[in-house]
Amino acid sequence: MFHAAHGYQRAPLPEAPESGPTPATRTATAAAPAATGRKSAPGPAPEPKKPAGRDAYFDNAKYLAIVLVAVAHAWEPVMDGSRAARALYMIIYTFHMPAFIIVSGYFSRSYRGKPHQLRRLLTGIALPYVVFEVAYSLFARYANDDPGHPVSLLDPFYLTWFLAALFVWRLTTPLWRIVRRPLPIALGIATLAALTPNIGADLNLQRVMQFLPFFVLGLCLRPEHFQLVRRREVRLLTLPLLAGTALFAYWAAPRMRLNWFYRSSSVQELGAPWWSGVVVFLGLFVCALVLSAAFLAWVPGRRSWMTALGAGTICGYLLHGFLVKAGDYFGVFEENSWLGSPLGLVFVSLFAAGAVTLLCTPPVRRALRPVTEPEMTWAFRTDATELGARR
Template sequence: MSPTATPATVVTAPGPATAGATAPTGRDPFFDNAKYLAIVLVALGHAWQPLTYTSRTATALYYTVYAFHMPAFILISGYFSRSFDLSPAKVKRLVTGVVVPYVVFEVAYTYFQHWAEDDAPPESISLTNPWYLNWFLAALFVWRLTTPIWKAIRWPVPVALVISVLAAVSPDIGSDFDLQRVLQFLPFFVIGLHLERHHFDLVRRRWVRIAAVPVFAAVIAVNYWPPPQLNTEWFFHNDSAQGLHEPAWTAPVALLALFACAAVLTACFLAWVPRRRMWFTALGGGTLYGFLLHGFLIKLSRWWEWYDAAEWIRRPVGGVVVTVLAIGMMTVLCTAPVRRVFRCVVEPRMDWAFRTSAK
């Protein structure tokens, strides 16, 4: 599906929480609302996936969410990464907010899988091959480090698009740090780096909010009745054209089409995000907690076959129940009590590990 760890004053999506149960003064409710709603979409996408085998409605909703939820996360992450440089303080935040959670959860996920699957042999820990959700932290680390480059060159977005397409025709990139996703999603981060606050206000116009309704309806309809030539694996951006058994020339066509679709859907999504403080606004500061922690429950649902526990789960009423449970799960995981418990591994202070100049 959030997905990022940043300081409380430099929020990304998904980003770590700030201390306290309410959004602190000075935070823009719009972005906290957007992050919470987007992280809920991540949970829904993961929760709906097992239902896609028996429900066309779940399939349509699933692929519609996957068409834009990560681009929206990444764009907002880029927007709040505009001030990143290689200063000691920013490097410290990159280490404590991205690198440390990456290492901790890479180890935790590996041992959790061994515990959950009793008959499975223990997997070796690989810090270069992100496990499940950890790919986003690996990507954010790379994107943040390259931020000075994208702020310095003359045509950053076209260059990022070219790199994205080249990645999609390069089957030998390998799985290290999930570089296919890192490079294919790169343009959205670069766009975010060059946005200003007034650009987000443009999508708040009334006609955009109204137009968003038929746009989403059209995308859902296409995913409900997909054309036979549509390869839905492109939505995940985790393989090359050759790896998807497609000719190389399809890469620029597919990526540019998905890029345009994601950009439009992201604009439509942001048009619907409330600008005022809502009951869930404070939860927007804890989306990284929800993002990383919900992976344990999602994987348990697969390994322990929760979706096969009863026939009604794969019926329409089951889809409604799964949807409600996914929203509730993500909401709870973003709350202040959960953040207090896991702050030591999601956004540790670690002043002891840095020189005084890094503070």
């Protein structure tokens, strides 16, 4: 579509044939290879067929994951002093974003960089990133009485980093499809990133690269892999696993820095030697995979009330941050210390889960569609191939 030297150039339309082949001609042409004993040249590998409709299992998984994201964000300002809350926070942060990223990678398998896919990349990811990056920055500037807060599209603020990361990951999808060992390569890149303290804050590349293996893993998965983790015996195995995880997290809660789970800093910036930092980084990666599998094992596969909400998780993700930041800017968490008590944490959890559920509903999704799912046909040229297909 684009040429570096001359800008946009429209390719010539294919000429229409004067007359189409007759049925007899088509039959003779098809029979020619068989008659001559020659094998016809193999065509390109067929692309994976798109499912007939949305899979309730994945919509349920996305909804449950976004609820965990909102609950964890709401706990962060009030959990100080509670060892149990800190342990649960660590468990959730170990897998909630990895699981969400794995599912995102799984649904990016068909990305080939085609014109309609590039348009969707710009309208469904780049545009929401710009809009909400500006919105969050202005909210911080005026609601937090911080007139010096910058508005920068290169330095993602709060939770907008995921859109920047998804944009980068999806652009690189064709590259991961042609290499032989994509997951080890992605894990090697993530490890090197964790050992490089001078990457900088542009697009939060430290976090983008450290989370990259989960996206690449999603690209490598097939439907039978999800069927495997949903088996009854796997679910039963997760019960002692989760119990052991809870005990270990309770022991580690006062001993481990939470920045390890955010994956936005190098091991040197976390004050660890490079060799022990690599061990911790790889250990967290394994824990994230195991807990993500345990989470996906318990996601219901039937259609239910949460299935329709799974289609609106982008709205819940982008909007719930305003509620959390509003509570922080207006002193709600500081003035209500009881929110850190066990009863308060239950209240905060229910409020966060209820709020993000409302933000995922179809009315909110329709209201935000001009920002999160715009068509914007006026902004793009019609590709010659698509125009020829229409004719």
